[in-house]
Amino acid sequence: MKKALAIAAALALPPLAHAQSAVTLYGLIDTGLTYVSNAGGKSEVVAADGIIQPSRFGLRGAEDLGGGTRVIFTLENGFSLNTGADSQPGLMFGRQAFVGIANNKWGSLTFGRQYDFIWDYMTLFSVGSRLGGYGFHPGDYDHLGGSLRINNSMKYSVTPLAGLSLGALYAFGADPASAGNGRVVAAGALYSGGVFSAAFAYNNVHDMTLNPAAQIGTTLGPSFPSGTFVANNMQNVEAAISLTFGPSSTRALFTATTIKHQSASVTMRSYEISEAFQITPALSASAGFSITRMSPSTWHVASAILDYSLSKRTDVYVSTAFQNVTGGANATFLTLPASSNGRNFAARVGIRTLF
Template sequence: MSTSNRWHGRSVARGREGSAGCRLIAGIALLSMASHVSAQATVQLYGIVDDALTFTTNANGGRAWAQTSGVGQSDRWGLRGVEPLGSGWRAVFRLENGFTLNDGRFSQGGLEFGRQAFVGLASDRLGTLTFGRQYDFMSTNLTQFSAGTVTPSVFAFHLGDLDRLGAERLDNSVRYVTPVLGGLQLGVLYSFGGQPGNFVANSAVALGATYSHGAFSAGAAYVGIHNYTEAFGIGTTVLGTQLVGTRPQGLLSPFQVFDKLSVSGIGAGYQWGPAFLHGLFTLVDFRQKGASASLRTAEGGVRYSVTHALSLAGSYAYSKLGQAHWNQIVAGIDYSLSKRTDIYCNAVVLRASSGVRAQLFTLPAANSNSQTVVSLGMRHLF
């Protein structure tokens, strides 16, 4: 090989080496940029799996043993994301699916993301604005003061969950909450009905407020829903409409529609050493063909942390609708195996006035005025 050819070969080799070096540097730069982007925008997968053995003393007249999904907390999985946009702004979204663990089916009527589905913008200075299928403020502002959450037991929520403490949603909604200022946060929501020629039909308006200072916390909420559909029974008649659910899961057959349902409530809690004291009052107003009826519920209770892992809870609730009234007693014990896994045992007793069929939330109505359910379950969060 001539000298020129030898130098030409070396030149080509150096050119290849230089090209490879450039690609390596470019690759490192791209990886660095990708790492920077991923550190800014985050998407989190989360969920709850919960299952329990339950015994009911009176369901359609008979005792019932069952394996029940989501007694302590409803089964779910979801995705939530945040992307900083600069100047203190963030894009946020959440997609949350509900399911029943024992058969793998979708909850919320078979909707893929029936628990929550929304997208929006958030700012520490200006608040958060979101659009989609979302909770109203009865659940987000008051459920932490309810036995259904504190115990925990889905059966401990009030009659038919008419006061919406068990996490009810509104479709086609726009929701805004302010930043927390001096412990106070306010919120407003509007749900579009979407009926041509009638702006009010199927629409809803909700308002809410929360306040916290040290060991004290409180919340208030209101929601008014036009053309409201009730799915769960409460064991009695309201404005001539029979609300006795005898189908599995306490569902009505068929569902009943009211011209309007207005719900309001106020609740508070105080952490007194190892004891959390909680109380709330809710008012449900039914409107149908110019007539109205009101369901009032007052509840109080305590959760006591015996150790960092073991807690005891108890509560009492009284509800009244016209001449009918109900007494509900809840007791429970919860033991944490880890930060994300716990086991629980609870009992809920409901006794109604004479002539009213007792019906705990999500259970078929009893054939008498008394019903009790006992649950032993396990919950895991991820």
């Protein structure tokens, strides 16, 4: 397969003198069945794909320039397996599209549509990294689920010491704002040790389109628009730690999301603890509990997953999630219709394969 792809790349691209290059086709497909106890007021079983991880395919390439320096690029499309539709409507490479320069010592500088450091550094500490869409916090307003992809961005990442990664990002705002995110400033740090790991991430996004009623099951308050609107500013401050002993990894994280629009301001805070345990080389289990507060509402979410690897590329899984909300908000899981009240339960069986 790799040989065939190399031949195809050679036929499609002009010859490059005195350089080594490679282009890789990769992807992931996830699908399954989900039972939900309250989807708009009734229970139902739905065929749902891209839950544990959104389905995607992409091209990743590198050209060796010598001296430890190379040109890199990634073009990645998200899609629905059940319908064939783009996950990011109207975008050919809606998940990622960037090109840049990387050096073994000095790090990488890339330009395009990219993820922030919440995705790069923080998500791996969350139960959602194992459970997928049903394990993330309300509306993914803290972006742990990867819902924030930043247009017109330049991003620098470096590993100055073994185990330590640092990064910074700046994005030029779209004009008009409805065409994409506005100006973005982001930064992050990740330390990965044998036993102890920690991460920090900061985001400040101008002109962020929000639809609170659909995304979190309530409004942001009487000072905010009741429907879809473009928030002047959305800021995320997040931190996480983990302790790993043998097959056990215990993780804790905190996120604070502040949304401002004209003279109004509101803050959503989430606290989460989770455990991942490798039972056998093929079988793993993960579970987590989170509390999210945004006055006057509080979300309690408990979730778990049992995952079995059939091979190095394919696994099957069973997952459950329960959400209880007080303070007037309706329960909402990402990708599922909002509940008609403050409670919802979801159970899923699925299969995932990589290529």
